Amino acid sequence: MNESHTASPDWQMTEGTMPGTAGPGRRRELMSFVRRSSRLDKRLQKAWDAYAGTYLLELPQYDHRELSVATDFHFDREYAHSVWGNDNPLIVEIGTGQGENIVAAAQKRPDVNYLALEVYRPGVAHALLKAGKYELSNLRVCEVNAPDLMRAAEDGLFEEVWTFFPDPWPKTKHHKRRIVQSTLADEVHRALKTGGSWRIATDIEDYALHVHEVMDQRNDFDNVGDLTVSLPTEHVSKGTADMAAQLPHADFTESRRFEGRVLTNFEKKGIEAGRVIHDFTYRAV
Structure with a gap:
């Protein structure tokens, strides 16, 4: 997910039954991540032991x-109030990585509640460590599959949803595993308040095209960007990315860089490698 363009597989989530779709003959949707090792080094285990009791949000699981x-x-x-102790606006980050963005946001906006979603345990531990270091009362971290959380959310509960630098799944056969899909967009729209925003960012041109294909034709989100960006109108794969410049191009609308997103080392490396950062803001209508 966030800031994880490669993965070292420990085990892979595969097709099968899924909460909400379980039953004879029913198939579970493809997962947008490969589950990596959950082992923590001594420093992260110490952080987990110290801060999980305060910052880790543990939700009831489906069939364990x-x-x-x-x-x-x-x-x-009601549940959100029991967790944060107030009714402040709630922002959710899908794929928080090591928590750089959401921790910085929580420091800057103590009047807003934040929920970090992450599937990789070392990333969760890093976010817990940062939350504890800064003694943030308005941040919680959840080790969960984001679509499951979105399905459980009350209508209009979230102020914003962030998805920054998701795994691009560069091979064509894996594009269907990308986290930004119509099914997730349905749930994000339902969970967002009217006028709330889904903010997305990627440094992969082909993923930018994918986002436009999924989102721009929907009538429940408005693309509120004001930048014109030229993109190939055909997809490329991991082995054919260099051919993108030769493909037909068209203009698309994107957003200026979201000021609430800090410049992480991951994003710096992408910029230094010559990749263009694509920002999107889709407002729920």
């Missing part, structure tokens, strides 16, 4: 399956 959310659990306003 890791990263799932029980189908009878409702992430509603």
Whole structure:
């Protein structure tokens, strides 16, 4: 997910039954991540032991399956109030990586509540460590599959949803595993308040085209960007990315860089490698 363009597989989530779709003959949707090792080094284990009790949000699981959310659990306003102790606006980050962005945001905006979603345990531990270091009362971290959490969310609960630098799944056969999909967009729209925003960023040109294909034709989101960007109108794969410049191009609308996103080392490396950062702001209507 966030800031993880490569993965070292420990085990892979595969097709099968899924909360909300379980039953004979039903298939679970493809997962947008490869589950990596959950082992923590001594420093991160120490951080987990010290801060998980305060900052880790543990949700009831479906049939004891890791990263799932029980189908009878409702992430509603009452539950949010019990967690944060107030009714402040709530912003959710899908794929928080090591927590740089959401921790910086929580420091800057103590009047806003933040929820970091991450599937990789070392990333969760890093976010817990940062939250504890700065003693943030408005941040919680959840080790969960984001679509499961979105399905459990009450209508209109979230102020914003962020998805920054998701795994691009560069091979053509894997494009269907990309986290930005119409099914997730349905759930994000339902969970966002009217006028709330889904902010997305990627440094992969082909993923930018994918986002436009998924989002721009929807009538429940407005693309509120004001930049014109030229992109290939055909997809490339991991082995054919160098051919993108030769393909037909068209103009698309994107956003200026979101000021609320800090410049992480990951993003710096992308810029230094010559990749263009694509920002999107889709407003729920």
